[in-house]
Amino acid sequence: MSQPSTSEVERLPCLYCGERYGPDEVARHTEPVECGPCITCVGKPACFECRLMYCVCGVHRYDG
Numbered sequence: 140m141s142q143p144s145t146s147e148v149e150r151l152p153c154l155y156c157g158e159r160y161g162p163d164e165v166a167r168h169t170e171p172v173e174c175g176p177c178i179t180c181v182g183k184p185a186c187f188e189c190r191l192m193y194c195v196c197g198v199h200r201y202d203g
């Protein structure tokens with residue numbers, strides 16, 4: 140588990156959140172979410188965090 144292997148190459152960091160994801164998380168990081176009125180985050184995958192102050196999106200709204 141802790142040893143790096145050649146399969147590491149396949150795990151590129153996500154374009155949106157920077158996380159390296161496994162095969163079971165591909166959908167979360169690549170599948171577009173049609174979330175609504177916020178034009179900044181519509182069509183982004185679920186892992187994307189929208190930093191827009193007025194974002195009303197329940198999927199992407201930055202919570203922190």
Ligand SMILES: [Zn+2]
Pocket residue numbers: 153154155156157158167168186187
């Ligand atoms: Zn991601």
Ligand SMILES: [Zn+2]
Pocket residue numbers: 174175177180181189196197198199200
């Ligand atoms: Zn959104």
Ligand SMILES: [Zn+2]
Pocket residue numbers: 177178179180181189190191194195196199200
């Ligand atoms: Zn948004």
